[in-house]
Amino acid sequence: MVLLLTSFTACKKWVENNPHDRFLVTDLDYLKSETDYRTMAVSVYSPVQWLNQAVVVGDIASDNSVAGGESASDVLALQQIDDFTLTSTNSTLLDLWQVAYEGVNRANYMTQYKDKNKAGETVNFNGKDALYAEVYFLRAYYYFTLTKMWGDVPLFIDKRLNNSDAKLLTRAPKVEVYAQIEKDLNAAIAALPTTQSQKGRVTKYAAQALLGKVYLYENKFTDAASVLDPVITSGAYSLITNYASIYLAAGENGPESVFEIQYTNGSPYFNWGGVTRGQGNYAVQQNGIRGLNGIGGMPYAAGWSTNLPTQNLAAAYSAGDQRKAITAFNIEDYKAAHPEYNISYQVAPYKNTGLYNGKYLPRKGETSGQVELNYLNNFRVLRYSEVLLLAAEANNRSTAPNDTKAQGYLNQVRQRAFGDVAHNITATGTALKQAIWDERRLELAMDGDRFFDLVRTGQAANKLTGFIAGKHEVFPIPQEEINVTGLTQNPGY
Numbered sequence: 001m002v003l004l005l006t007s008f009t010a011c012k013k014w015v016e017n018n019p020h021d022r023f024l025v026t027d028l029d030y031l032k033s034e035t036d037y038r039t040m041a042v043s044v045y046s047p048v049q050w051l052n053q054a055v056v057v058g059d060i061a062s063d064n065s066v067a068g069g070e071s072a073s074d075v076l077a078l079q080q081i082d083d084f085t086l087t088s089t090n091s092t093l094l095d096l097w098q099v100a101y102e103g104v105n106r107a108n109y110m111t112q113y114k115d116k117n118k119a120g121e122t123v124n125f126n127g128k129d130a131l132y133a134e135v136y137f138l139r140a141y142y143y144f145t146l147t148k149m150w151g152d153v154p155l156f157i158d159k160r161l162n163n164s165d166a167k168l169l170t171r172a173p174k175v176e177v178y179a180q181i182e183k184d185l186n187a188a189i190a191a192l193p194t195t196q197s198q199k200g201r202v203t204k205y206a207a208q209a210l211l212g213k214v215y216l217y218e219n220k221f222t223d224a225a226s227v228l229d230p231v232i233t234s235g236a237y238s239l240i241t242n243y244a245s246i247y248l249a250a251g252e253n254g255p256e257s258v259f260e261i262q263y264t265n266g267s268p269y270f271n272w273g274g275v276t277r278g279q280g281n282y283a284v285q286q287n288g289i290r291g292l293n294g295i296g297g298m299p300y301a302a303g304w305s306t307n308l309p310t311q312n313l314a315a316a317y318s319a320g321d322q323r324k325a326i327t328a329f330n331i332e333d334y335k336a337a338h339p340e341y342n343i344s345y346q347v348a349p350y351k352n353t354g355l356y357n358g359k360y361l362p363r364k365g366e367t368s369g370q371v372e373l374n375y376l377n378n379f380r381v382l383r384y385s386e387v388l389l390l391a392a393e394a395n396n397r398s399t400a401p402n403d404t405k406a407q408g409y410l411n412q413v414r415q416r417a418f419g420d421v422a423h424n425i426t427a428t429g430t431a432l433k434q435a436i437w438d439e440r441r442l443e444l445a446m447d448g449d450r451f452f453d454l455v456r457t458g459q460a461a462n463k464l465t466g467f468i469a470g471k472h473e474v475f476p477i478p479q480e481e482i483n484v485t486g487l488t489q490n491p492g493y
Contacts, residue, residue, distance in 0.1 A: 031110075031117040034125040040110055041131050044138050045200075047103035048261050052276040053092050054145060055379055055448030056283050056307050057081055062450035063463050064441070066351040068308040074350065075286075075306050081475075082351075084466035088479035088493055095276070096149065097478050100142045107139035109160040133191035137202045137210070140184040144214060147177045148452050151474040151490060155180060169485045178218050185211040189227075194236065199253040200262035200378075205231045209258050209387050216390060217456050224394035225402075231258075232391055232409070237384035239416045244326040246383070247359040249366060249376060258382035263375065270370035280367060280374030283307070287357040289331055291346030298341035301362040305348035309355040313445055316438070321417050327445045329358030357446045385413050385443050393436045396429075403428040410436055413443055468492065 031037055059065040060082045067082040069075045077092035079085075086093070114132060116122050139157070146153045155172035157180060185207050192204040208227045215224035231237070238255045245251045253260055269278030276282050288303010309328040317324035325333075332354065335343040360377055367375045392409035395402040410432075411424040425435045437457055441450060454460040461469040471492030481487060 028119050031113050031123060032119075032121070033123060034128075037110075037123065037125070037128065037131060040106075041134060044103065044106045044110060044135050045262075047099050047106065048138065048141065049263060049279070050099040050102070050276045051096060051145060051261075052282050052379075054096055054149075056286065057092065057096070057149075058448030058451050059446055060307060061464075062454060063310060064313045064445050064450045065307050065309050065357070066353060068306040068348050068351050068353075069304065070290075070349050072350060075304075078306065084464075084468070084472055086476065088476040088482070088489065090476070090478070093149075093475050094478040094480055097146070097481060099276075100146045101154075103142035104139055104146075104156070105160045107135050107142070108157060110135050111139075111157065112159045129191045130193060133188040133207070134202050136184040137188040137192070137207050140181045140188070140207075140210065140214075143177055143181050143184075144210070144217075147174050147181075148217070149475050150477060153177060154485075154487070166485045169487060171487055178214065181214055182211065185214065194234070200260060202259060205234060205236055206259040206382060209382050209390070212387070212390050212394065213382075216393060217452075219397075221394045221397040222399045225391060225398050228387060228391035228394055229405075231387050237387070239385060239412065241416065243322050243416065244358070246380065247326065247377075249363075252378045256384045257380065258384060258387060261379040261381055263378055265366060265368045265374045265376040267374055268369035269373055275373055278370070278373045280369075281360070281377045281379065282373055282375075283379075284360050284362045284367075284375035284377050285372040287360045288362040289345045289356055290348060292331075292343070293345065294341035294343040296341055298338070298343060299363050301364050301367075302345075303362050305346075305352075305356070307357055307446075308348060308351060308353045309357060309446065310353055311355070313441075314355060317442060318418075318423070320419075320423075321442065322419070323417050323442055323445075326358040327442075329356045329361060330354060331356060359446050380447060385416070386440075386449075388413050389436060389440050389443060393433065396433050396436060401429075403432055406432060406436065410439060413439060417442070 031040065056078065060067050060078055067075055067078040069079070072079060077090050080087065080090055081092070110132070143153075143155070152171040152174050154169040155177050156169070188202070188207040189204055189211065192202065192207055194204045196203055208231050212224045212228035212231075215221070215227070237258065240246050240251065240254060240256050246254065246256060263281040264279045267279040269280070271277065285303050286306040288301060288305070290302065290305040292300055292302040294300070314324060314328040317328070331343075331345060335341075362375055366377065388409040392406040395409070396406040407425060411421070414423050414425065415421055417423070425432065427435055437453065437459070440453055444450070451460070454463055455473045460467050460473065471490075474490050476493035477487055477489050482489060
């Protein structure tokens with residue numbers, strides 16, 4: 001009898017073995033201090049960097065740019081998106097889906113243990129509500145990306161999902177996803193400060209701007225105006241006189257910046273199987289001019305000639321518009337203007353347009369480690385000029401339209417572009433609405449918005465070759481995810 005008791009006790013002790021005895025860290029060790037909470041909040045930001053190709057896709061899927069590259073089989077996933085031959089096995093779309101949900105999962109883990117950590121302990125500290133407001137903003141950003149790209153998507157907010165939860169997922173109607181995005185952003189607005197000491201962290205105004213943009217996607221124009229107008233009247237932002245300077249390293253997080261995705265060049269990261277998982281901006285190398293060489297002070301470095309602006313985009317700019325040169329960068333014009341650099345380069349082998357994305361061209365001295373993966377260029381996700389254009393559209397399309405205010409917002413953007421008032425828009429009603437839409441293209445080209453703008457405004461079928469109405473408004477759900485979860489596919493794929 002004694003032996004039996006001894007055996008049972010020993011067995012029980014083994015089952016309840018403390019994992020710390022084997023130097024293992026478990027969930028019970030997380031979120032034990034203010035530092036833990038703040039460190040984990042930073043990790044919720046990380047997948048925003050990994051959504052790198054969402055910006056690229058937003059223009060390549062539109063009339064703004066083509067995939068380019070070395071051949072028809074180069075960057076095949078982007079070629080398929082460019083040509084509307086994409087399928088559910090597209091690798092770029094799978095990566096973006098997984099990254100966005102990684103962001104959701106990280107945010108959910110923090111909200112799951114907001115009041116008590118997994119050990120049941122409560123950790124309070126000054127600024128906790130404001131910190132969680134950042135998490136709410138980020139979760140909203142991830143879900144906004146998901147629903148823009150795929151429409152109805154799985155919606156979960158209560159916890160971080162594990163593998164066993166996968167088969168329980170279903171697609172929530174887009175209206176429910178937007179309702180949660182609104183809820184998260186309103187919670188963020190209520191607790192965020194108007195400024196942050198650390199560049200790149202979200203502010204109250206960033207949350208208001210994103211909420212206003214979400215409202216436009218929902219056709220809630222009066223609501224959009226109500227949250228966007230205060231961002232403008234706050235006086236917190238201003239337009240930079242020199243448009244091109246916004247995209248220089250010295251222009252990052254400047255007076256026009258509402259929200260930027262932060263990248264650095266301090267990493268030696270070189271995993272080519274995870275090109276968007278380093279600290280640097282991979283898209284910069286993609287945009288570069290193939291085989292570019294020059295002497296003296298020639299500032300640009302070579303790249304891969306993908307994401308090439310179209311001649312259609314270049315032709316949309318009027319004479320005197322300072323945005324054209326940097327948005328649709330013409331290397332031949334630059335070469336002619338700078339004979340002292342003795343520039344040589346290789347013409348883009350595939351789908352050559354003669355133009356390059358000057359906003360995010362690779363520059364010498366702005367990368368390190370594995371050069372191609374670590375350019376420091378931030379993505380300018382929300383700029384003050386876009387807030388003006390969002391507010392212009394919202395006021396023009398509100399239940400009680402205010403075209404005078406809409407014109408004023410629109411013309412601030414145009415006056416910066418041309419340096420005069422001679423190009424001001426005086427149209428009203430539907431004509432003003434179209435002028436605002438057209439201005440969004442000119443102001444935000446190569447910033448990743450064009451395809452989604454064409455879809456939400458109903459212009460895609462008329463402007464995009466190969467676009468099939470009723471199908472291409474959204475992308476296919478990745479087949480790998482369907483295999484695991486049993487989710488339904490979008491129509492036509």
